[in-house]
Amino acid sequence: MKCRVCRGPAIIDLPRHNANFCSEHFTKFCRDQVEKAIADFDMLLPSDRVLVAVSGGKDSLAVWDLLLELGYRADGFYIGLGIGDYSDTSGGYARRFAAERAEPRGARLIEVDLVDTYGYDVPTGARAARRNPCSACGMSKRHLFDRAAIEGGYDVVVTGHNLDDEAAVLFGNVLHWQTEYLGRQRPVLSAKDGFPRKVKPLVRLTEREMAAYCIVSGIDYLVDECPMSAGNKHLGYKEALNEIEVRSPGTKSDFYFSFLRHAADRFASGDEADEADGAAADAARGALGPCVRCGSPTSTELCAFCRLVERAGGHPATGPVVQPVDITPRPSTTPPRPDTTGTRVP
Amino acid sequence: MKCRVCRGPAIIDLPRHNANFCSEHFTKFCRDQVEKAIADFDMLLPSDRVLVAVSGGKDSLAVWDLLLELGYRADGFYIGLGIGDYSDTSGGYARRFAAERAEPRGARLIEVDLVDTYGYDVPTGARAARRNPCSACGMSKRHLFDRAAIEGGYDVVVTGHNLDDEAAVLFGNVLHWQTEYLGRQRPVLSAKDGFPRKVKPLVRLTEREMAAYCIVSGIDYLVDECPMSAGNKHLGYKEALNEIEVRSPGTKSDFYFSFLRHAADRFASGDEADEADGAAADAARGALGPCVRCGSPTSTELCAFCRLVERAGGHPATGPVVQPVDITPRPSTTPPRPDTTGTRVP
Numbered sequence: 001m002k003c004r005v006c007r008g009p010a011i012i013d014l015p016r017h018n019a020n021f022c023s024e025h026f027t028k029f030c031r032d033q034v035e036k037a038i039a040d041f042d043m044l045l046p047s048d049r050v051l052v053a054v055s056g057g058k059d060s061l062a063v064w065d066l067l068l069e070l071g072y073r074a075d076g077f078y079i080g081l082g083i084g085d086y087s088d089t090s091g092g093y094a095r096r097f098a099a100e101r102a103e104p105r106g107a108r109l110i111e112v113d114l115v116d117t118y119g120y121d122v123p124t125g126a127r128a129a130r131r132n133p134c135s136a137c138g139m140s141k142r143h144l145f146d147r148a149a150i151e152g153g154y155d156v157v158v159t160g161h162n163l164d165d166e167a168a169v170l171f172g173n174v175l176h177w178q179t180e181y182l183g184r185q186r187p188v189l190s191a192k193d194g195f196p197r198k199v200k201p202l203v204r205l206t207e208r209e210m211a212a213y214c215i216v217s218g219i220d221y222l223v224d225e226c227p228m229s230a231g232n233k234h235l236g237y238k239e240a241l242n243e244i245e246v247r248s249p250g251t252k253s254d255f256y257f258s259f260l261r262h263a264a265d266r267f268a269s270g271d272e273a274d275e276a277d278g279a280a281a282d283a284a285r286g287a288l289g290p291c292v293r294c295g296s297p298t299s300t301e302l303c304a305f306c307r308l309v310e311r312a313g314g315h316p317a318t319g320p321v322v323q324p325v326d327i328t329p330r331p332s333t334t335p336p337r338p339d340t341t342g343t344r345v346p
Numbered sequence: 347m348k349c350r351v352c353r354g355p356a357i358i359d360l361p362r363h364n365a366n367f368c369s370e371h372f373t374k375f376c377r378d379q380v381e382k383a384i385a386d387f388d389m390l391l392p393s394d395r396v397l398v399a400v401s402g403g404k405d406s407l408a409v410w411d412l413l414l415e416l417g418y419r420a421d422g423f424y425i426g427l428g429i430g431d432y433s434d435t436s437g438g439y440a441r442r443f444a445a446e447r448a449e450p451r452g453a454r455l456i457e458v459d460l461v462d463t464y465g466y467d468v469p470t471g472a473r474a475a476r477r478n479p480c481s482a483c484g485m486s487k488r489h490l491f492d493r494a495a496i497e498g499g500y501d502v503v504v505t506g507h508n509l510d511d512e513a514a515v516l517f518g519n520v521l522h523w524q525t526e527y528l529g530r531q532r533p534v535l536s537a538k539d540g541f542p543r544k545v546k547p548l549v550r551l552t553e554r555e556m557a558a559y560c561i562v563s564g565i566d567y568l569v570d571e572c573p574m575s576a577g578n579k580h581l582g583y584k585e586a587l588n589e590i591e592v593r594s595p596g597t598k599s600d601f602y603f604s605f606l607r608h609a610a611d612r613f614a615s616g617d618e619a620d621e622a623d624g625a626a627a628d629a630a631r632g633a634l635g636p637c638v639r640c641g642s643p644t645s646t647e648l649c650a651f652c653r654l655v656e657r658a659g660g661h662p663a664t665g666p667v668v669q670p671v672d673i674t675p676r677p678s679t680t681p682p683r684p685d686t687t688g689t690r691v692p
Contacts, residue, residue, distance in 0.1 A: 174520055174601075175590070175597055175600070175601045176597075176600055176601070176604055177601070177604035177605055177607075177608045177609045179608050179609065233593075233594070236589070236590060236593055237590070239589070240586040240587075240589060240590060241586075243582070243585070243586060244521070244582060244583070244586060247579075247582055248579070251521055251522075254521070254522055255520075255521045255522070255523070258522055258523035259523050261523075262523045262525050263523045263525065263613075266612040266613065267609075267612065
């Protein structure tokens with residue numbers, strides 16, 4: 001098995017590209033795929049101040065690493081979710097990456113802890129709101145990504161969703177023809193109605209490739225799945241797609257990118273908006289005002305996040321959860337920036 | 347496990363309906379589902395002369411049986427495909443069903459043999475045309491269904507496609523977002539441009555249910571899959587959907603029927619017709635004339651079927667492949683009709 005580029009010994013085969021790569025050219029392949037995704041979907045400008053949602057897993061650490069490698073001004077944002085040992089361990093991976101690989105490149109890690117800041121954790125929140133834990137967790141994270149980006153002065157939130165994630169979500173939406181979600185499933189959500197732009201630069205790369213990228217790059221990451229995700233339907237959808245991918249390499253990528261090219265627009269009419277829930281659907285209806293408690297855009301008096309915090313017996317944040325980012329333009333070469341210390345807020 | 351209706355011992359559980367049934371009420375359930383599909387999609391009128399495509403497998407024999415049971419004037423149509431022992435055996439099952447269960451109810455079996463009538467068989471045709479056997483076979487069968495219905499004076503062709511078949515085809519079309527096919531995937535295709543109406547009354551019933559229906563009803567059918575279908579991608583799609591169905595009963599049915607309700611129309615615009623091939627796509631473009639050899643509607647001088655026959659070293663049919671059906675109205679009660687003998691053509 002030889003590297004497609006240099007004919008040296010390959011360390012990974014990529015059947016859907018009919019290619020094998022050595023470490024060096026695999027790393028370059030990953031960078032190229034991220035650059036291509038960014039260019040194809042107009043995800044980022046070189047001047048953007050980027051906030052990367054970091055969990056301590058392979059995808060979020062890899063995307064942070066790749067964006068720094070490509071010269072973007074990208075800070076990390078870690079949320080302590082209060083999921084027992086899992087959260088302690090994942091935070092450790094995020095902090096270690098920040099100290100060893102991000103701070104030397106002028107970036108910092110911002111942290112918000114749900115228990116410290118809001119007096120609740122995801123398990124309690126999910127139970128109190130009678131929501132599926134993944135749903136309560138996802139809603140909490142999205143709220144905090146939005147709030148952190150706006151308060152911190154970031155132009156864009158980056159998440160580490162990879163091709164497997166996006167294909168599995170698409171599969172789930174297609175299985176039940178959730179047309180409103182299908183109309184919004186894109187690798188870029190534009191800034192709108194007080195929400196920051198959100199982008200997914202890993203959509204051209206798979207889970208397996210991100211694990212390999214971390215290993216090859218010496219990035220230590222949390223391998224375990226979240227203990228609360230057991231039984232999550234998307235894991236089943238991933239398995240189903242993987243079985244098909246093994247028989248017909250390239251199917252997963254074709255499923256997702258053909259959807260974007262040939263089908264997504266057909267669901268974007270918004271005539272199903274009345275079926276959906278959530279702030280983005282509210283935004284589609286153009287009926288948003290500020291939450292009376294936190295100021296986030298919402299169609300109700302109290303936003304869904306503040307309702308969850310209240311039901312879980314928590315309290316509002318006592319001030320901004322994120323300090324504004326240093327807006328000094330970054331030099332064109334990439335020496336470490338002056339503010340290299342990880343900032344823990346609060 | 348008790349029957350939902352009579353509380354007697356159940357012989358089958360149907361997780362997606364959260365129900366169990368005894369033999370009698372399972373048979374009634376199948377009839378009800380067929381009636382509901384026919385009514386929901388305006389498939390058949392009581393006066394229709396129906397031609398049922400019969401392979402000797404469970405689905406086609408079950409649908410023929412169910413339509414006769416419901417009082418439709420439904421003849422069977424069997425095509426000898428020349429696939430060695432498989433064809434000999436499958437023909438035997440079709441003829442046995444006709445003699446034992448159809449003819450006593452006033453229906454007849456019409457047969458056309460590819461070798462006798464056209465001088466080629468499916469394996470030779472597929473090789474000669476360098477087509478996947480399932481593709482060459484499907485095209486040949488669709489051509490003969492159309493021709494037989496038109497020549498025989500039938501109003502509608504019935505096929506035994508069940509929910510698993512339709513969901514698997516939908517899955518395949520969605521995996522590659524074949525928008526033109528998605529726009530045409532419906533349980534009813536209206537008569538148009540010289541093609542007869544085609545309907546699928548089993549779309550509300552699964553493979554497993556059709557096997558159970560045959561067993562319970564004493565219908566002997568060919569269990570083996572066609573030997574040429576090995577590696578057919580739809581078998582993989584069925585497996586993938588079945589794994590999801592086991593975890594979430596009802597998903598398969600929701601996938602298919604939600605598509606029809608919420609998504610199919612979005613693909614029906616016809617603006618992708620230029621991507622597709624085949625007579626139906628030609629029809630969508632409105633560019634059809636008669637094939638110079640067989641008279642079937644086609645956009646080329648020689649239709650795709652006649653080209654296949656020619657490449658496979660076969661010859662045109664020497665006359666009509668099906669004699670016109672007896673158009674005497676059937677009495678409202680259902681005694682055997684006078685013409686109870688199976689007619690073999692030629």
